[in-house]
Amino acid sequence: MSFAMIPGGSPVFPVIIFKIPDMQLKTAFRQLRKQRLQTIINLLGLTVGLTGALVIFVGLRYEWSFDQQHSEADQIYRVVQHTQMEGSVEHWNTTAYPLAAAMRQDFPGIEVTQTAGPFSRIISSEDQAGNIVRFREDRILFVDGDYLRLFDFSRHFGDPGSIWLQGNLESAFSDPDAVVLTETLANRYFQDAVARGESLIGRTLLLNNKDPLTVSGVLRNPPANTSLLFDMLVPYEFFRKNNPYFAGNWSGNYRGTTFLKFPDRKTDIAAWETRIAAWQKNYLKPEDDQRISYHLQAVDEIHTETLYGNSPGSYTSSSSLLWVLAGMGLILLLIAVFNFINLATAQIAQRSKEVGVRKVLGGTNWQLRRQFLSETFLLTLVAGLISLVLTQFLLRRLNTWMDIVNLELQTGWELWAATALLILMIALLAGTYPAVVMSRFSPVTALKKQAEERQSKGVNLRRVLIVSQFGIVQLLVVATLVIAYQMKYMRSKDLGFRQDAIVTVDIPQQDSVKLATLHQRLQTMPAIRKMSFASGPPTTHDVAYGTTYRLREEEVGRARNAEMKVVDLSYLDLYELDMVAGKWLGRAQVSDRFNGFVINETAARELGLDPENAVGKNVVINEGEAPVIGVIRDFHNNSLQDAITPCILMYWGSSFFSELHLQVSPQGAPLETTLSGIESIWRDVFPDRIYNYQFLSETLARNYAVERLTFRAFSAVALLAIFVGCIGLFGLVSFLNEKRNKEIGIRKVLGASIAQIASLLSREMLGLILLALVLASPVAYFAMRRWLDEFAYPIDMEWYYFVAAGLSAVLIAALTVGLKIWSAARMNPVESLKNE
Known part of the structure; x- marks a missing residue:
C-alpha cells in the first residue's frame, strides 16, 4: 500500500493506492458481489467500527494536545500548592500572588511568569453611531510581560511572534493601563476593524465603566486546547495596583498562577522542589511555612491531572478516562474484526471447491492468500472511505452538542494517516487467518468436499470470538447501567436545601x-x-x-x-x-x-x-x-x-x-x-x-457535566457495539442455517417440530452468549467499582444490574437470530432435499 496526492488537488484528500493486480481486484469485486449478504454485513460492521474509532481518535488527539502548542512547552512547569491541614492535605492549582515576584528575584536562572484570573468584567466601547455598548467578558486574564514569551503558541501558528496581528511583545505590556485583544473581541468592539486592516493601537475601552484601557495589541484567536483560556489580556501591574491586599498577601490563595521555565528540559525537578521548600521560609509566616509546600507540575500534565481540580476558566479530563475511551475505540474495531473472521471461517468449507480448482490450475498458496487478502483490502477500503465521510459529519455535530466544554474537534493529516493505518491493520488482522487457512487446503481434499474436517479449528475460533464479542457487550451494558444509576442518584439525592424555583x-x-x-x-x-x-x-x-x-x-x-x-x-x-x-x-x-x-x-x-x-x-x-x-x-x-x-x-x-x-x-x-x-x-x-x-x-x-459526557460516551459505544455484534450474529446464523438446510429437512421429515428445530439451531449460540455473560460479569464489577470509588457518595452495585444486562444481551441476540432461525425451521423439507 502507498499514498499519492492528487496533482493540483486538495492536500486533505490523499489517494490510497493498493498494489494489487487488476485481475485480482476484478476477481475480488466479483466475489464480494456474489456474496451480497456477507459483503453488506461486513461493510456495515467495519464502517460502524471504524467511524466510532475515528471519532474517538480525534477526541483523544484533542484532549492530549492541551498546552503543547508552545516552542518549549516541555520546559515549563506550573507551581502548585499542597496545604497540610488537620488530618488531610489540600491540593491547589493556584498560589499566592507575591510568589512570582519573589521567585523572579531570588532565582535568576529561571524564567517566571504569573497570571491572575480569568475574571469576569464589564467592557464598554462606542459603536459607529457614538452609542455606548457594553459586554460581559468572562475570560479576562491579567498577565505580566513574560507570559506570551513562555506561552508563545508557536507550534500552532508557525513561529514565535506569529500570534500577533497588531503590536508586539516588547511594547504591549509596558503600560499598566494597556489591553491586548484577541481578533474576535477586536472585531466585536471596533466593528470588524481588524478584518478591514485598520490599526487599533491607541483605541480606548472602558473596564467596569470607570477604568480606561488603551489597546496595545491584537492577537490571533488562541486555540481552545489551552488550560488558561483568555479573550483579553491586561497587564498584571493593573491588577496589582487595584488589588493591593490580594497582590501582597502570602497567606491567601486568590486565583493566581505562577509558571516557571527552566533552561534545560533535563532539569532535576525534585531537587528544585527541595530548594524551594528551604527558600519559602524567607517569605511565609512560620505557621504557613509548616502547612504549605510548593510543587512543580509539568504544563502538559495540567489538563489530564485531576488532583488539582479544574484550572481557572478551563476543565480537566482524567487521564484514566481518556485511556478508557481509547480502549472503547479499540473494542469497536475488535468487534467488527471478530464479525469478519467469524463469517470468513464459516465460509471455509463453501469456498474449498474454489481453492481446489485454483490449485489444480496452478495457483500457489501465496497467490491464493493474496487473492483472499485483496477481497479484505477492497472491503476495508470502501468501509474506510465511508467512515471518513461519517466522521466529518459527526465531528461537526459534536462541536455543536458539547456545549459544556470548548471543543475544536477537527480533521487533519493525522486523521488520514490514522485511517490508512487502521485500514491496513484491519485488513491484515481480519484477512490473514482466513486466507492462510483456506490456502492450505490440498486440491484433492478440497474437491472431495472433505474440507469440513479441517473446520474444527475454525469452529473453535468462532466460539472464542463470539464469547469475547458478547463479553465486551456485557461489560459495556453494565458500565452504562451503573453510570446511569449513579447519575440518577446524584440528580435525586437530597442536598439538604431547597433547589427548585x-x-x-x-x-x-x-x-x-x-x-x-x-x-x-x-x-x-x-x-x-x-x-x-x-x-x-x-x-x-x-x-x-x-x-x-x-x-x-x-x-x-x-x-x-x-x-x-x-x-x-x-x-x-x-x-x-x-x-x-x-x-x-x-x-x-x-x-x-x-x-x-x-x-x-x-x-x-x-x-x-x-x-x-x-x-x-x-x-x-x-x-x-x-x-x-x-x-x-x-x-x-x-x-x-x-x-x-x-x-x-x-x-x-x-x-x-x-x-x-x-x-x-x-x-x-x-x-x-x-x-x-x-x-x-x-x-x-x-x-x-x-x-x-x-x-x-x-x-x-x-x-455533573463530565459525568453526563461519560454516560453519553458509554451509551453510544455500547449501542454501537451491540449493533455491530448483532449484525455479525445475524450474518453468521444466516450462513450456518443455509449449510444445515439438508439436516433441517431430514429432521422435519422424521417428525421434528418447528420448536424443536428452532431450539436445536439456537442452543449453541445462546449457550455461548450466556458463557460470555458469566465471564464478563466479574470484570465489569471490578472495573465499575473502581470508577465508583472516585465519588464521595457512590451507589451500591446491585445484583440486578448484571441480571438486567445479561437478559438484555440474551434478548437482543434472540431477537436478532430468532426470525432467521424460525424461518429456517418452517422451511418446506422438499425445498431443502430436492437439490441433493
Missing part, C-alpha cells in the same frame, strides 16, 4: 444603598416569595471563599480549612435550612464586621465538639475572631463527587455579596413575566451594568 442574579456592585433599593422594589412583585443576598448558593459553584478555622485556645498549627459563605438574615429561610443547635444570624450580627458564626455539623465535628457544646465557643479564622452562635444541619456545600466539608456562614456587610437569590412562585405570575420584571427593576438600579441570571437547578446540573 430559585433564580440567582449577579450583583455587579456591592453598594449597600443600591442593594437596599433593589430589595425594596423587588418586594413589590407578587411572584417573588423570598429574597436573599449572599456570596453564593449552598452548593459552591464558580468561586468559593476559603479560610482556616480553629478554637481560640488551639495552637495555630491546628487550623483546619473551611468554606466561608457570606449571607444575609434571609438565607436560612429561603433555602429551608435546619438549625440543630443555637440560633441563626439575627439583627445583632448586622455589622460591617462579623460578630458571630454559624457553622455546619462537619465543622463542629472537626473541632471535636457536638453541636450543643460548639455554641458559645470562640473560633479564629484568617479574617478575625467571633463566637459560634449556632450549628446548622449539614447540607452538600460541594458537588456530590466530593464529601461535605466544614462550612462557616456569617454576615459581613455587603462587600462579599455577589448574588441575589430569589424564590419565585409560578402562581403569582407567569414565569416569563416574572423574569422580565426582575430584569427591568435590576436595569433601573444598575443601568450601566450587564444583567445575568440563572436557575439554580441548571447551575447545579453543570457540576
Whole structure:
C-alpha cells in the first residue's frame, strides 16, 4: 500500500493506492458481489467500527494536545500548592500572588511568569453611531510581560511572534493601563476593524465603566486546547495596583498562577522542589511555612491531572478516562474484526471447491492468500472511505452538542494517516487467518468436499470470538447501567436545601444603598416569595471563599480549612435550612464586621465538639475572631463527587455579596413575566451594568457535566457495539442455517417440530452468549467499582444490574437470530432435499 496526492488537488484528500493486480481486484469485486449478504454485513460492521474509532481518535488527539502548542512547552512547569491541614492535605492549582515576584528575584536562572484570573468584567466601547455598548467578558486574564514569551503558541501558528496581528511583545505590556485583544473581541468592539486592516493601537475601552484601557495589541484567536483560556489580556501591574491586599498577601490563595521555565528540559525537578521548600521560609509566616509546600507540575500534565481540580476558566479530563475511551475505540474495531473472521471461517468449507480448482490450475498458496487478502483490502477500503465521510459529519455535530466544554474537534493529516493505518491493520488482522487457512487446503481434499474436517479449528475460533464479542457487550451494558444509576442518584439525592424555583442574579456592585433599593422594589412583585443576598448558593459553584478555622485556645498549627459563605438574615429561610443547635444570624450580627458564626455539623465535628457544646465557643479564622452562635444541619456545600466539608456562614456587610437569590412562585405570575420584571427593576438600579441570571437547578446540573459526557460516551459505544455484534450474529446464523438446510429437512421429515428445530439451531449460540455473560460479569464489577470509588457518595452495585444486562444481551441476540432461525425451521423439507 502507498499514498499519492492528487496533482493540483486538495492536500486533505490523499489517494490510497493498493498494489494489487487488476485481475485480482476484478476477481475480488466479483466475489464480494456474489456474496451480497456477507459483503453488506461486513461493510456495515467495519464502517460502524471504524467511524466510532475515528471519532474517538480525534477526541483523544484533542484532549492530549492541551498546552503543547508552545516552542518549549516541555520546559515549563506550573507551581502548585499542597496545604497540610488537620488530618488531610489540600491540593491547589493556584498560589499566592507575591510568589512570582519573589521567585523572579531570588532565582535568576529561571524564567517566571504569573497570571491572575480569568475574571469576569464589564467592557464598554462606542459603536459607529457614538452609542455606548457594553459586554460581559468572562475570560479576562491579567498577565505580566513574560507570559506570551513562555506561552508563545508557536507550534500552532508557525513561529514565535506569529500570534500577533497588531503590536508586539516588547511594547504591549509596558503600560499598566494597556489591553491586548484577541481578533474576535477586536472585531466585536471596533466593528470588524481588524478584518478591514485598520490599526487599533491607541483605541480606548472602558473596564467596569470607570477604568480606561488603551489597546496595545491584537492577537490571533488562541486555540481552545489551552488550560488558561483568555479573550483579553491586561497587564498584571493593573491588577496589582487595584488589588493591593490580594497582590501582597502570602497567606491567601486568590486565583493566581505562577509558571516557571527552566533552561534545560533535563532539569532535576525534585531537587528544585527541595530548594524551594528551604527558600519559602524567607517569605511565609512560620505557621504557613509548616502547612504549605510548593510543587512543580509539568504544563502538559495540567489538563489530564485531576488532583488539582479544574484550572481557572478551563476543565480537566482524567487521564484514566481518556485511556478508557481509547480502549472503547479499540473494542469497536475488535468487534467488527471478530464479525469478519467469524463469517470468513464459516465460509471455509463453501469456498474449498474454489481453492481446489485454483490449485489444480496452478495457483500457489501465496497467490491464493493474496487473492483472499485483496477481497479484505477492497472491503476495508470502501468501509474506510465511508467512515471518513461519517466522521466529518459527526465531528461537526459534536462541536455543536458539547456545549459544556470548548471543543475544536477537527480533521487533519493525522486523521488520514490514522485511517490508512487502521485500514491496513484491519485488513491484515481480519484477512490473514482466513486466507492462510483456506490456502492450505490440498486440491484433492478440497474437491472431495472433505474440507469440513479441517473446520474444527475454525469452529473453535468462532466460539472464542463470539464469547469475547458478547463479553465486551456485557461489560459495556453494565458500565452504562451503573453510570446511569449513579447519575440518577446524584440528580435525586437530597442536598439538604431547597433547589427548585430559585433564580440567582449577579450583583455587579456591592453598594449597600443600591442593594437596599433593589430589595425594596423587588418586594413589590407578587411572584417573588423570598429574597436573599449572599456570596453564593449552598452548593459552591464558580468561586468559593476559603479560610482556616480553629478554637481560640488551639495552637495555630491546628487550623483546619473551611468554606466561608457570606449571607444575609434571609438565607436560612429561603433555602429551608435546619438549625440543630443555637440560633441563626439575627439583627445583632448586622455589622460591617462579623460578630458571630454559624457553622455546619462537619465543622463542629472537626473541632471535636457536638453541636450543643460548639455554641458559645470562640473560633479564629484568617479574617478575625467571633463566637459560634449556632450549628446548622449539614447540607452538600460541594458537588456530590466530593464529601461535605466544614462550612462557616456569617454576615459581613455587603462587600462579599455577589448574588441575589430569589424564590419565585409560578402562581403569582407567569414565569416569563416574572423574569422580565426582575430584569427591568435590576436595569433601573444598575443601568450601566450587564444583567445575568440563572436557575439554580441548571447551575447545579453543570457540576455533573463530565459525568453526563461519560454516560453519553458509554451509551453510544455500547449501542454501537451491540449493533455491530448483532449484525455479525445475524450474518453468521444466516450462513450456518443455509449449510444445515439438508439436516433441517431430514429432521422435519422424521417428525421434528418447528420448536424443536428452532431450539436445536439456537442452543449453541445462546449457550455461548450466556458463557460470555458469566465471564464478563466479574470484570465489569471490578472495573465499575473502581470508577465508583472516585465519588464521595457512590451507589451500591446491585445484583440486578448484571441480571438486567445479561437478559438484555440474551434478548437482543434472540431477537436478532430468532426470525432467521424460525424461518429456517418452517422451511418446506422438499425445498431443502430436492437439490441433493
